Amino acid sequence: MAVSVHKWLLNKFRDINHSRMDKHIDIIAKNSGKSKAYIKFDIIRNFLIRGTGYTDYFRCDFINLSAKEKKTFVTAKTFYKILEYLNDEEYIVLLRDKLVFDELFKKYLKRDFINLRTGSKEDFKKFLDGRETVFAKDPTGEGGHGISKITVAEVKDSNKLYDELKANGQLLVEEAIVQSDDLNEINPCVVNSWRVVTLYKDGKAHIINNALRINQDESNVIGCTNDLYLSLDADGRIDSNVIDDYGNVYDKHPMTGKKFSEVKIAGVREALDMVVEAAEKIPQVRYIGWDIAFSKNGPVMVEGNEYPGYGLLQFYKLKGKRTGHLKEIADVLGDEMNNIKL
Structure with a gap:
């Protein structure tokens, strides 16, 4: 993976949304009866020990978990190491390049697409014909970034749009999912x-x-x-x-x-x-x-x-579980977990 675990953790700390964190702390204080000062201290302590971000701390109900239970949860620190081991x-x-992905998994897409790396302006025009809506994507974009919804009836010049999409790096155009x-x-x-x-x-x-x-x-x-x-x-x-x-x-x-x-x-x-x-x-x-x-x-x-987000998978309010996603991974890997230095 591109960055070290230490740099990942520093980035997490730097990018804290303080208003969001304060709202989480307010909820934890109300539900637990603990002071906000103690909760802030405990969030920092768990971050330094386990790499637990404030959203992990809130979602996993760390305020009420034992040290043994906390060890069953994935954190930013441990998740990085797990995926570094599991994914070549x-x-x-x-997966990362959506143009490659769409070709490899075309069977499961059940919708048409065009690759502007190789497709011509004439190919693009034919692709748009007869469609109401398409989506242009940056093949390496993440988190919904680099995606544009295109209403075909509003396209006045398909050649101009083709040039704009290529200039923007939006080289994948997909038929809309209904x-x-x-x-x-x-x-x-x-x-x-x-x-x-x-x-x-x-x-x-x-x-x-x-x-x-x-x-x-x-x-x-x-x-x-x-x-x-x-x-x-x-x-x-x-x-x-x-x-x-x-x-x-x-x-x-x-x-x-x-x-x-x-x-x-x-x-x-x-x-x-x-x-x-x-x-x-x-x-x-x-x-x-x-x-x-x-x-x-x-x-x-x-x-x-x-490298998907894991936070929702161990949100305790979903099912009230007191064990986390790390246990789900370990239950499948068995003794192989010993090969991962967390």
């Missing part, structure tokens, strides 16, 4: 994404956790607001609490009023089979976070992440 740097390009009715009933304003994590061991990919992220409001960008989070069972039912960034629990969607007890999403079992099959195509990248959307055509693959 030479093969990460298969979200399924099951998800539209919850929030129709954005394609909501389901993260499924696989871990490869001894010729088999294991599913070790999942989390669905849903926008609360009318934003058409996922992940940029105080979203809602939940997990799904194989039958498409919600098997956790539905919570926001601050641990508030919801029984219905605040915008649409859809009751979460009534939610059943078709295609979840198919999606789980899909990510297992995909993960076994690249055993050199053993830990992958797959982003799945549920479309009118069933589950579709959005992307795979060799």
Whole structure:
């Protein structure tokens, strides 16, 4: 990986959002009865000892955990070392470059795309014909950055747009995903994404956790607001609490009023089979976070992440668990965990 663990931790400390941290501290103080001064001290202490950021501290309920329980949770420090061991740097390009990814996993995309590295202006014009909406992406962009929604009817000059996209590095243009009715009933304003994590061991990919992220409001960008989070069972039912960034629990969607007890999403079992099959195509990248959307055509693959976020996977308010994601990894790896120097 590109940066050292020490530089990673320094960057985490430098990039602290103090207003957000203070809000988390307020909630912890209210729920625990501990003073804010003590909580701040304990956050710093756990950061220095374990590499635990303030969001990890809050999400994992560290204020109430024993030292033994804390050891079962992934932190920025330990996660870096785990992925450095599990994921072969030479093969990460298969996920990191979306143009390479789309070619390799075309079977699971269930939508058309064009590569502007090789496609001509005439190819691009033909690609746009007959489509309402497409998305242009930076093939190496992360976190939703470098993505533009293009309404085809508004394109006056496809040649000019082609040049602009290439100049911006937006070399991947994909057909839009049309979200399924099951998800539209919850929030129709954005394609909501389901993260499924696989871990490869001894010729088999294991599913070790999942989390669905849903926008609360009318934003058409996922992940940029105080979203809602939940997990799904194989039958498409919600098997956790539905919570926001601050641990508030919801029984219905605040915008649409859809009751979460009534939610059943078709295609979840198919999606789980899909990510297992995909993960076994690249055993050199053993830990992958797959982003799945549920479309009118069933589950579709959005992307795979060799360094996915882990925070939602061990948010204690989801299921009230007092063990974390590190235990889920260790349960699959077994004695091999001894090879990773945490």
